[in-house]
Amino acid sequence: MFEGTARAVDDVSFFLDRGEVLGVVGESGCGKSVTAQSVMRLIPEPPGKIVGGRILFDEMDLAAVPLERMGSIRGNRIAMIFQEPMTSLNPVYTIGNQIAEMFQLHRKLSRKESWKRAVEMLAKVQIPAPERRVYAYPHQLSGGMRQRAMIAMALSCDPEILIADEPTTALDVTVQAQILDLMMQLQQDYETAILMITHDLGVIAEISQRVVVMYAGKVVEEASTGTVFADPKHPYTHGLLRSIPKLGDRSAGDRQRLAEIKGMVPGLLALPRGCRFHPRCPEAMEICRERLPDLFSVGPGHCVRCWLYGETSGETETG
Amino acid sequence: MATYIARRLIQGVIVLLAVSMICFLIFRYMGDPVLTMAGRYATQQEIEEVRRAFGLDAPTHVQYARFIWNALHGNFGKSYVSRVPALGLILERFPATFELAATATLLSFALGLGLGVMVSLKPYAWQNRLVMAGSLGGISTPTFLTGILLIMIFSVYLGILPPYGRGETVTIGFWRSGLLTLDGIRHLILPAVTLAMFQLAVLLRLTRAGMREVLTEDYIKTAWSKGLSSRKVIFKHALRNVMIPVVTVAGLQFGEVIAYSIVTETIFQWPGMGNLILTSIFETDQPVVVTYIMLAAVIIISINIVVDILYALLNPKIRYD
Numbered sequence: 338m339f340e341g342t343a344r345a346v347d348d349v350s351f352f353l354d355r356g357e358v359l360g361v362v363g364e365s366g367c368g369k370s371v372t373a374q375s376v377m378r379l380i381p382e383p384p385g386k387i388v389g390g391r392i393l394f395d396e397m398d399l400a401a402v403p404l405e406r407m408g409s410i411r412g413n414r415i416a417m418i419f420q421e422p423m424t425s426l427n428p429v430y431t432i433g434n435q436i437a438e439m440f441q442l443h444r445k446l447s448r449k450e451s452w453k454r455a456v457e458m459l460a461k462v463q464i465p466a467p468e469r470r471v472y473a474y475p476h477q478l479s480g481g482m483r484q485r486a487m488i489a490m491a492l493s494c495d496p497e498i499l500i501a502d503e504p505t506t507a508l509d510v511t512v513q514a515q516i517l518d519l520m521m522q523l524q525q526d527y528e529t530a531i532l533m534i535t536h537d538l539g540v541i542a543e544i545s546q547r548v549v550v551m552y553a554g555k556v557v558e559e560a561s562t563g564t565v566f567a568d569p570k571h572p573y574t575h576g577l578l579r580s581i582p583k584l585g586d587r588s589a590g591d592r593q594r595l596a597e598i599k600g601m602v603p604g605l606l607a608l609p610r611g612c613r614f615h616p617r618c619p620e621a622m623e624i625c626r627e628r629l630p631d632l633f634s635v636g637p638g639h640c641v642r643c644w645l646y647g648e649t650s651g652e653t654e655t656g
Numbered sequence: 657m658a659t660y661i662a663r664r665l666i667q668g669v670i671v672l673l674a675v676s677m678i679c680f681l682i683f684r685y686m687g688d689p690v691l692t693m694a695g696r697y698a699t700q701q702e703i704e705e706v707r708r709a710f711g712l713d714a715p716t717h718v719q720y721a722r723f724i725w726n727a728l729h730g731n732f733g734k735s736y737v738s739r740v741p742a743l744g745l746i747l748e749r750f751p752a753t754f755e756l757a758a759t760a761t762l763l764s765f766a767l768g769l770g771l772g773v774m775v776s777l778k779p780y781a782w783q784n785r786l787v788m789a790g791s792l793g794g795i796s797t798p799t800f801l802t803g804i805l806l807i808m809i810f811s812v813y814l815g816i817l818p819p820y821g822r823g824e825t826v827t828i829g830f831w832r833s834g835l836l837t838l839d840g841i842r843h844l845i846l847p848a849v850t851l852a853m854f855q856l857a858v859l860l861r862l863t864r865a866g867m868r869e870v871l872t873e874d875y876i877k878t879a880w881s882k883g884l885s886s887r888k889v890i891f892k893h894a895l896r897n898v899m900i901p902v903v904t905v906a907g908l909q910f911g912e913v914i915a916y917s918i919v920t921e922t923i924f925q926w927p928g929m930g931n932l933i934l935t936s937i938f939e940t941d942q943p944v945v946v947t948y949i950m951l952a953a954v955i956i957i958s959i960n961i962v963v964d965i966l967y968a969l970l971n972p973k974i975r976y977d
């Protein structure tokens with residue numbers, strides 16, 4: 338067993354169990370992607386920097402290992418897929434080349450053997466005619482196919498963790514569902530832990546067991562997926578849930594208007610004092626403007642960063 | 657691919673026709689070669705004889721048609737001055753110019769790419785700021801000044817490199833090469849560096865700008881996330897994308913350098929085409945000038961086609977239809 342703690346954005350702390358699917362949800366700009374990229378040390382330094390905090394992976398602190406050693410972890414033990422399948426594959430190399438590269442690098446396989454394995458990977462992600470598609474350049478594939486190729490590449494060295502940063506956001510709805518199904522299936526085959534980063538609670542509902550809700554660089558609620566949907570505590574989580582269409586509603590003629598959360602995520606340079614959500618929060622109280630709430634525990638594995646739950650429970654858990 | 661090249665060739669022929677017409681007209685009405693040839697003290701009758709002998713008494717369109725017809729047969733007429741075929745005269749000078757241009761282009765390409773990558777990786781290191789300042793100097797110093805400065809330093813003060821001429825050459829078939837003797841190479845250094853200087857600055861800046869842009873691309877993030885070494889990320893994943901515009905510009909520059917190395921060749925008394933053309937213009941040697949312009953057009957058009965093909969080879973998104 339291993340445990341990973343990412344304290345990257347601002348005191349963000351969560352763990353990921355082996356083989357678990359953890360969803361990280363929040364509006365764009367809330368620090369989800371930064372967190373994910375910090376785990377891989379992909380934030381360019383300068384300007385980015387990890388100040389303090391640890392990223393524990395298999396008893397190793399990824400925030401502290403020299404960058405050269407990240408080479409044997411990136412791709413090999415922690416892999417990543419990105420939002421834009423259009424731009425995240427190199428346009429001047431065939432996808433076969435880009436997948437085979439993984440086997441050459443981490444498995445020290447010969448060129449020929451690596452290409453053979455690349456074809457196998459493409460077959461695993463259900464790309465038709467993989468023995469021909471290995472020679473395709475990214476621009477010759479559709480968005481969904483490209484994302485499949487990205488997944489093939491990411492899973493090729495059987496990583497322990499797959500970080501998926503909005504992997505379906507740029508795709509058509511039907512393709513989104515296919516990609517999610519594929520990820521679920523591969524997750525079971527490979528027993529890979531997935532860190533699913535998304536703004537889409539629908540994706541979370543489909544794929545993840547636990548959810549971390551982030552707002553303006555902070556974790557505001559953490560619970561199992563079932564709990565979040567059945568018994569959300571944080572006003573921000575409420576808002577997120579109200580802003581997604583319920584399943585089955587889509588076909589109904591009398592569509593309800595979807596609620597939206599008023600206002601915008603604050604910029605990181607102009608964070609409000611106190612609870613960062615208070616300018617948009619319908620429940621805001623006096624104390625919210627003054628002091629940042631701690632993460633209060635409200636049930637087994639369920640924490641909320643909100644003053645509404647602080648006084649009642651009494652127990653505090655600092656994040 | 658074949659149709660693509662064919663189409664480019666047809667375009668090339670049209671451009672050539674236009675070029676031929678323009679230079680024919682310009683030289684028809686600029687200066688009178690007959691006076692040059694017959695001499696200043698020739699009588700009217702002698703002048704008429706010369707005019708007839710060279711076919712210059714016929715109407716313009718007849719002269720033009722005759723010119724094209726002959727050009728198609730590789731006959732561009734004889735130099736009015738030296739009375740030998742103009743094409744031969746120019747082709748004889750071609751190897752000198754080609755070797756100079758090729759050396760300069762290779763030099764600037766290698767250095768431009770290398771320095772550009774280096775600078776882009778650590779833009780704020782002092783060495784790299786120095787390189788960038790130097791390249792600004794390189795871009796803004798006119799070629800003749802660079803050439804003269806280099807001669808002053810390396811030939812006059814230090815006395816280690818010859819200031820002019822091509823040195824010892826070796827002839828292989830029709831090709832007179834200066835690259836095979838030490839003396840020839842020593843003579844090549846200063847003019848090649850001079851010619852490379854301007855191109856270098858452009859290529860360096862292009863590489864740097866390209867690298868800085870490409871390094872922020874998503875696929876570079878992907879490459880890092882795969883665990884590749886920085887060498888692989890930079891030289892395999894980033895540079896190949898940066899090369900596309902750099903190769904294009906270097907190729908076009910190569911064409912220009914062949915065709916227009918006039919200033920450098922004059923400074924270093926390099927026995928190439930540029931030097932010849934300057935003399936010919938002074939002497940109103942119409943056939944030589946016209947042939948040269950036509951040849952320059954042919955060279956630039958063919959290099960453009962080669963560059964297009966290279967571009968397509970580097971960039972899989974280009975298709976030929």
Ligand code: SF4
Nearest residue numbers: 612615618625643644
């Ligand atoms: S702490 Fe206050 S402002 Fe923040 S979410 Fe809770 S109620 Fe709203």
